[in-house]
Amino acid sequence: MFYFQLVIMAGTVLLAYYFEYTDTFPVHVQGFFCYDRAFSKPYPGPEDRSLVPPVLVYSLISAIPTLTILTGELTAFFLKAEGSHEKTIVAADCCFFNPLLRRIIRFLGVYSFGLFTTTIFANAGQVVTGNQTPHFLSTCRPNYTALGCQSAMQYITERRACTGNPLLVLSARKSFPSKDAALSVYSAVYTVMYVTLVCRTKGTRLAKPTLCLALLSMAVLVGVVRVAEYRNHWADVLAGYFTGAAIAIFLVTCVVSSFQWARPPPVPGRPQRPESVLGMPMMPLPCVESPLEKLSGPQNTLLSLPPHPQIPTFPSPFSTPLP
Numbered sequence: 001m002f003y004f005q006l007v008i009m010a011g012t013v014l015l016a017y018y019f020e021y022t023d024t025f026p027v028h029v030q031g032f033f034c035y036d037r038a039f040s041k042p043y044p045g046p047e048d049r050s051l052v053p054p055v056l057v058y059s060l061i062s063a064i065p066t067l068t069i070l071t072g073e074l075t076a077f078f079l080k081a082e083g084s085h086e087k088t089i090v091a092a093d094c095c096f097f098n099p100l101l102r103r104i105i106r107f108l109g110v111y112s113f114g115l116f117t118t119t120i121f122a123n124a125g126q127v128v129t130g131n132q133t134p135h136f137l138s139t140c141r142p143n144y145t146a147l148g149c150q151s152a153m154q155y156i157t158e159r160r161a162c163t164g165n166p167l168l169v170l171s172a173r174k175s176f177p178s179k180d181a182a183l184s185v186y187s188a189v190y191t192v193m194y195v196t197l198v199c200r201t202k203g204t205r206l207a208k209p210t211l212c213l214a215l216l217s218m219a220v221l222v223g224v225v226r227v228a229e230y231r232n233h234w235a236d237v238l239a240g241y242f243t244g245a246a247i248a249i250f251l252v253t254c255v256v257s258s259f260q261w262a263r264p265p266p267v268p269g270r271p272q273r274p275e276s277v278l279g280m281p282m283m284p285l286p287c288v289e290s291p292l293e294k295l296s297g298p299q300n301t302l303l304s305l306p307p308h309p310q311i312p313t314f315p316s317p318f319s320t321p322l323p
């Protein structure tokens with residue numbers, strides 16, 4: 001079962017690669033109005049000269065969640081081990097670090113899966129819509145005399161209307177939704193949900209909200225800079241925020257369903273509290289089984305939730321969190 005998840009992961013990475021670095025999926029060529037004010041902003045220069053260049057965005061969205069998850073898991077593991085020393089030793093006869101390692105792999109694996117999914121969603125949206133960036137006409141440089149543009153109401157559908165650098169024109173046709181905004185909001189929301197739902201370390205009452213708000217405002221700032229530098233419209237950035245946040249919330253609430261520390265096992269005969277995330281009972285949506293769920297074997301009872309008594313334990317493609 002674990003290999004099946006590796007195959008899905010590899011397919012996702014491959015698809016993201018094809019979208020990102022090849023022209024397997026041709027960009028939809030959309031027309032434009034002559035002298036359109038919305039697309040006539042000055043060209044802000046290559047992406048690397050942006051205030052938040054791709055290198056910075058990609059290193060932050062890889063480093064911050066990885067460091068947060070590693071810190072959170074290690075802290076919680078060692079605090080727990082201190083509190084219940086005997087239990088750890090009992091569980092340690094074969095594999096002392098395995099529960100910890102499993103949890104880290106699960107959280108980071110689902111995180112990177114979502115990262116590639118967000119990339120695919122954003123790229124697919126850009127390729128299918130072919131919406132132009134605000135600086136499109138500055139890079140396209142259409143010859144208005146040759147196209148016969150007399151008024152601004154004239155719509156140009158000519159595929160060879162652009163005389164500018166073809167590579168720049170191609171990237172100026174990919175605007176909706178903003179990939180940087182989607183990726184940074186995905187990363188921030190996943191990290192914030194991890195910190196608020198999983199980390200139960202005492203003495204972090206003010207540290208956790210500070211970290212969460214800082215991450216979220218940094219992610220929002222990426223989109224604001226995109227708009228301010230005429231690289232995206234507001235609609236692109238808002239759609240990117242929505243895509244990233246939706247994927248993060250879906251993954252955390254549905255896929256990483258045991259995103260919590262161990263609770264006492266349910267007492268038979270007592271009405272059970274429903275599984276809740278974010279303080280609300282989870283909707284009985286058809287949820288996908290976690291790609292890395294199988295990593296936690298049945299012997300791993302110290303750090304993960306006991307298997308739900310009412311959910312069949314055989315691997316089924318769809319399982320509901322509520323019976």
Ligand SMILES: *[C@@H]1O[C@H](CO)[C@@H](O)[C@H](O)[C@H]1NC(C)=O
Nearest residue numbers: 142143144145146147148163
């Ligand atoms: C634009 O097109 C006209 C007519 O085809 C041509 O005379 C003119 O040189 C072109 N201008 C540029 C900058 O290519």
